[in-house]
Amino acid sequence: MKLAPIHYVRPRSEAELLDALARYGADAAVLSGGQSLMPELALRTRAVKVVVDINHLPDAGGIALGLAADDPLQTASLGVHAEASAPRPGGWLHIGPLVRHGDLLNHHLVQRHAPGWAAAAAHIGNVAVRNRGTVCGSLAYADPGGELPLIAVASGARVCLRASSGVREVAAESFFAGAFCTVRRPDEYIACVRVPVAGPDSFHFVDEIARRPTAPALASIALSVDPIIGQAPSVRIAVGGVSDRPRLLPATGERISHALRGMTARQRGEEGVGVALDVDAIRATLRAELTPLVERDDAAYRLHLAATLTRAVAKLRASLDLSPAMPHPGPLT
Numbered sequence: 001m002k003l004a005p006i007h008y009v010r011p012r013s014e015a016e017l018l019d020a021l022a023r024y025g026a027d028a029a030v031l032s033g034g035q036s037l038m039p040e041l042a043l044r045t046r047a048v049k050v051v052v053d054i055n056h057l058p059d060a061g062g063i064a065l066g067l068a069a070d071d072p073l074q075t076a077s078l079g080v081h082a083e084a085s086a087p088r089p090g091g092w093l094h095i096g097p098l099v100r101h102g103d104l105l106n107h108h109l110v111q112r113h114a115p116g117w118a119a120a121a122a123h124i125g126n127v128a129v130r131n132r133g134t135v136c137g138s139l140a141y142a143d144p145g146g147e148l149p150l151i152a153v154a155s156g157a158r159v160c161l162r163a164s165s166g167v168r169e170v171a172a173e174s175f176f177a178g179a180f181c182t183v184r185r186p187d188e189y190i191a192c193v194r195v196p197v198a199g200p201d202s203f204h205f206v207d208e209i210a211r212r213p214t215a216p217a218l219a220s221i222a223l224s225v226d227p228i229i230g231q232a233p234s235v236r237i238a239v240g241g242v243s244d245r246p247r248l249l250p251a252t253g254e255r256i257s258h259a260l261r262g263m264t265a266r267q268r269g270e271e272g273v274g275v276a277l278d279v280d281a282i283r284a285t286l287r288a289e290l291t292p293l294v295e296r297d298d299a300a301y302r303l304h305l306a307a308t309l310t311r312a313v314a315k316l317r318a319s320l321d322l323s324p325a326m327p328h329p330g331p332l333t
């Protein structure tokens with residue numbers, strides 16, 4: 001089908017973009033990669049009066065390292081209404097609104113500081129989709145099976161929203177409000193995503209099951225582990241595709257974190273620190289957390305996720321170079 005008649009706006013600056021969004025509000029849609037918006041408009045499953053094409057915004061395609069102190073969001077002349085964000089000794093990786101999925105695959109800063117994002121992008125669609133689709137567009141689209149919403153939640157990323165009235169920043173786990181639904185207001189656009197810089201000994205894992213390699217996931221899991229000296233490692237686990245939005249599994253993360261601390265402490269000969277890698281306890285916690293989240297009446301989703309997590313824990317164990325004498329986590333299903 002052909003598109004319905006649409007008013008097309010091509011802002012040349014962020015000020016023009018914000019003016020257009022303030023003026024047209026819910027009648028307008030931001031066009032970035034167009035990989036989801038254009039089929040929707042062509043099939044007329046979505047109707048908008050105005051398309052605001054941001055592809056000609058200057059300096060919008062960059063990936064850069066920034067410390068919290070030099071974050072442009074914090075120093076913007078617009079009013080800042082950001083939630084308090086924890087200081088990051090390692091800083092943040094800023095991903096601009098025109099960074100494409102494919103940029104994540106090969107960019108040296110992503111490979112070094114946010115390897116989970118490169119791993120997630122590798123699962124997206126085909127080369128054409130990865131060349132056009134944008135990171136921010138994928139977050140705005142909020143497909144429950146989307147890989148980038150998943151890794152955004154697992155990595156503790158923050159979404160920066162700008163409107164002519166001000167700027168705000170939302171943690172990824174609070175940004176997604178349902179299937180294809182976010183807390184973004186119609187007069188806001190996603191100006192960037194900020195990803196916490198991963199530590200040198202961090203571990204990242206993304207896996208999924210999909211109908212086709214080019215389709216969003218039916219069920220997916222992302223695991224992000226950041227060792228913290230003298231403390232139990234930070235373990236964030238997110239699942240996608242099983243619910244209306246990507247979900248964190250904090251209790252399972254906590255359980256694995258304590259187990260890892262116990263394993264590494266025992267290797268150093270310390271006694272009484274942490275707990276053993278109790279596979280039964282991890283499995284029970286995982287099932288208890290997944291059960292209320294899984295919306296489809298299909299136990300295969302739970303089983304797949306549990307099996308995938310088993311592989312993730314085994315890889316994690318190998319990456320930490322734990323003693324082969326340590327008990328293997330074994331199947332979790």
Ligand SMILES: Cc1cc2nc3c(=O)[nH]c(=O)nc-3n(C[C@H](O)[C@H](O)[C@H](O)COP(=O)(O)OP(=O)(O)OC[C@H]3O[C@@H](n4cnc5c(N)ncnc54)[C@H](O)[C@@H]3O)c2cc1C
Binds near residue numbers: 123
């Ligand atoms: C064949 C095919 C296979 C695909 N496979 C996958 C897959 O495996 N995994 C996956 O996750 N996705 C997949 N996709 C979707 C693809 O990743 C899209 O690119 C992505 O979902 C949307 O990004 P986009 O830049 O194309 O956004 P667009 O299509 O331009 O926009 C999508 C929505 O987001 C809004 N929007 C876009 N950018 C912004 C912004 N900066 N601020 C505010 N709102 C914005 C738009 O108004 C629109 O509502 C596939 C698409 C196709 C066509």
